Amino acid sequence: MEEIVFLVIIGAGVILCLLRMVKGPTAPDRAVAVDTASTVTTALLVFLGYTFKRSIYLDVSLVYAVLTFIGAVAIARYLERGI
Amino acid sequence: MHLVGMLVTGFGVIFLFLGSLGIFRLPDVYNRLQAGTKCTTLGAFSTIIGVGIMEPSWFWKCLIIAVFILLTNPISSHALGRASCKSGVSLCKKTVVNKSKDFCKEGKK
Numbered sequence: 352m353e354e355i356v357f358l359v360i361i362g363a364g365v366i367l368c369l370l371r372m373v374k375g376p377t378a379p380d381r382a383v384a385v386d387t388a389s390t391v392t393t394a395l396l397v398f399l400g401y402t403f404k405r406s407i408y409l410d411v412s413l414v415y416a417v418l419t420f421i422g423a424v425a426i427a428r429y430l431e432r433g434i
Numbered sequence: 435m436h437l438v439g440m441l442v443t444g445f446g447v448i449f450l451f452l453g454s455l456g457i458f459r460l461p462d463v464y465n466r467l468q469a470g471t472k473c474t475t476l477g478a479f480s481t482i483i484g485v486g487i488m489e490p491s492w493f494w495k496c497l498i499i500a501v502f503i504l505l506t507n508p509i510s511s512h513a514l515g516r517a518s519c520k521s522g523v524s525l526c527k528k529t530v531v532n533k534s535k536d537f538c539k540e541g542k543k
Binding site: 353357360361363364365367368370371377378379380382383384386387388390391393394397398400401406409412413416417419420423424426427428430431432 | 446448450453454466467470471474477478481482495498507513514516517518520
């Protein structure tokens with residue numbers, strides 16, 4: 352029962368970040384929203400792994416965290432001085 | 435053990451939701467960056483550690499993911515803030531003082 356409540360709350364957080372990504376007036380707004388949504392999704396994947404009792408979700412979450420970091424740094428470098 | 439893990443996870447989930455609410459509600463990209471970094475780092479850390487407490491055989495893997503997030507999330511948000519300052523995003527109207535004006539102008543030319 353608690354797992355479902357926690358999953359719904361984290362999912363509402365991801366949806367709020369995605370709304371800001373659609374709405375955001377400038378490009379850095381969208382980049383910040385995507386970065387936050389990715390970090391929230393990493394925690395969501397770990398908690399889904401606990402809910403389904405599958406440990407493969409932890410590996411998926413680790414790879415997702417690494418790719419998020421590389422993507423955020425690449426977007427920041429592009430916004431700063433171009434490709 | 436299950437109760438302690440659930441409490442830590444619930445603490446983290448509340449912080450994750452508040453960080454996302456800050457992303458949605460705050461007026462400016464820098465304010466949003468602050469909310470989205472601090473709340474999300476603490477929330478993700480304590481959610482993942484809570485799952486590691488509830489399932490003791492997963493604890494070391496969860497600790498690796500949590501420490502990785504704790505190390506890399508401030509770096510990426512600092513890079514994003516610096517990039518948005520140098521690419522000329524203006525502050526919101528209620529801002530009182532801007533101490534990094536020269537730094538931002540220097541990048542604009």
